Amino acid sequence: MTNSVNENQAPQSNLGMGEQEPDSEISLLDLLQTVVDNLRLLVLGPLAVGFAALGVSFLIPPTYTAKTQFLPPQQQQSVAASMLASLGSFGGLAGAVGGIKNPADQFLAYMKSVTLQDALIDRFNLQERYETNTKTETRVELTSNVRVSSGKDGLISVEVDDKESQFAAALANAHVEELGKLLGKLATTEAQQRRLFFEKQLTQAKDKLIQSEIALKATGVSGGVLKSNPASAVAAVAGLQAAVTAQEVKLGAMRGYLSETAPDFKQAMSELLNLKVQLDKQEKDTPPGGAKTSSEGDYITKYREFKYHETLFELFSKQFELAKADEAREGAVIQVLDKAQNPERKTKPKKALIAIIATLAAGFALLIFVFVRQALINAGQDAESALKIAALKASWRKALK
Numbered sequence: 141m142t143n144s145v146n147e148n149q150a151p152q153s154n155l156g157m158g159e160q161e162p163d164s165e166i167s168l169l170d171l172l173q174t175v176v177d178n179l180r181l182l183v184l185g186p187l188a189v190g191f192a193a194l195g196v197s198f199l200i201p202p203t204y205t206a207k208t209q210f211l212p213p214q215q216q217q218s219v220a221a222s223m224l225a226s227l228g229s230f231g232g233l234a235g236a237v238g239g240i241k242n243p244a245d246q247f248l249a250y251m252k253s254v255t256l257q258d259a260l261i262d263r264f265n266l267q268e269r270y271e272t273n274t275k276t277e278t279r280v281e282l283t284s285n286v287r288v289s290s291g292k293d294g295l296i297s298v299e300v301d302d303k304e305s306q307f308a309a310a311l312a313n314a315h316v317e318e319l320g321k322l323l324g325k326l327a328t329t330e331a332q333q334r335r336l337f338f339e340k341q342l343t344q345a346k347d348k349l350i351q352s353e354i355a356l357k358a359t360g361v362s363g364g365v366l367k368s369n370p371a372s373a374v375a376a377v378a379g380l381q382a383a384v385t386a387q388e389v390k391l392g393a394m395r396g397y398l399s400e401t402a403p404d405f406k407q408a409m410s411e412l413l414n415l416k417v418q419l420d421k422q423e424k425d426t427p428p429g430g431a432k433t434s435s436e437g438d439y440i441t442k443y444r445e446f447k448y449h450e451t452l453f454e455l456f457s458k459q460f461e462l463a464k465a466d467e468a469r470e471g472a473v474i475q476v477l478d479k480a481q482n483p484e485r486k487t488k489p490k491k492a493l494i495a496i497i498a499t500l501a502a503g504f505a506l507l508i509f510v511f512v513r514q515a516l517i518n519a520g521q522d523a524e525s526a527l528k529i530a531a532l533k534a535s536w537r538k539a540l541k
Contacts, residue, residue, distance in 0.1 A: 171511070178510045185506045190499030197494045202486035206308035207299045210316050211475040212247045213323065244290040250319055251288045251298070254279070259318045264311060286315070295477060305482045312480035320474050335463035342456040349449040356442040378447030380419040385452065387412040 175182065250256060257279050261267060267274075270281040287299040298315045302308035391408055399405065519525035 170514075174510060174514045175507075178506075182503065182506055182510065186499045186503035189502035190495045193498030194491055194495040197489045197491040200489045201303050203301050203303060203488035204305040204308050204483040204485075205299055205301050205487040206305070206312040206480040206483050207297060207478070208312045208316060208476065208480035209295050209297045209478040211294065211477060212244065212296055213473055244294065244296065247296055247319070248288055248290060250322060251296075251315060252283070253322075256315070256318050256322055257282055259321070260311070260314055263314060263318075264307075286311075288315075298480075300480070301487070305484070309480040309482045316474060316476060323474070335460065338456055338460040338463050342453070342460045345449060345453040345456050349446075349453045352442065352446040352449045356439070356446045358442075378444050379451050380415060381444075381448045382451040382455070384412065384415045384419055386455065387415055 267278045272278045285301045300308045300312040
């Protein structure tokens, strides 16, 4: 009895499995049948859309792209940089003010700056050309039409899009011209930065030197009054004081780009400590020269201060002259490799690409439409699905009202 029941159940099970496979095959066949039934729509529809998109592309105004390439100013090894070692601790001052990590990125920022863009807007009257109300909107429109990039070869390229080929070339070349004007107002090279730094220090040192010289003359005591001649000892102390001051300035500048644990910073700190030790020793070893009157002591103090400022002035003056010579030799020269020419061919619109994309998009959309429509037709043949569809339509009409 048990075996007969199992034998009867097995065919039923196999029959059930056999019935599921045709359902899956029929579903795929139904999809294929749907595609074949709507083959004309799926073929002619996308083609019609593609031809329509191609026709519309002829109505789009052409866009021309002009391109220029240039080599940004290069920082060279200056004469002053090679002579800084002779100044000991004072030589590190120029290293604190010079050296740009990535010049290409810096020049890209200049090209996108508000100052340069406003100069171009005023030069070409772009606010009227782009039909914008404010300069902010004009900058946004200008940014969308200009592409600035730098390559691994060190060249910077400027690409400008416009409806007129001649204007596109003029605007591209104007970017380079306005960049040159902007660099003329900024200290971008090492020599320019050093020149500004030493010019400021030289002015301050000169003022203090004049004040100390006036104070020295006001004492009314000349060197011949002193029994001992402290000039050489005082001059040595003043020189060490100037070196200590220069080293402290150097450390202050290094804190802007180095941490206190950096080897260079530690070395500079060690040099400062050694200079201070020498200064203390020199001051202690300076002979008192016997008992001095108050006027003589005041003269020595003023003389030491005068020599200190005189030494600083000489150091700053020498570095300022070297920086000026380097600046005149180096300069912020932009070397244009490829000047923008009037483009002969338009870059936009790409008619063939527009037609192909429109055809593929229309075909995909029609394919989805055909499948959805067939699914709704099949669902309408079932009573339960028909009720749901009717309720959905009623809700949709109600929502629209």
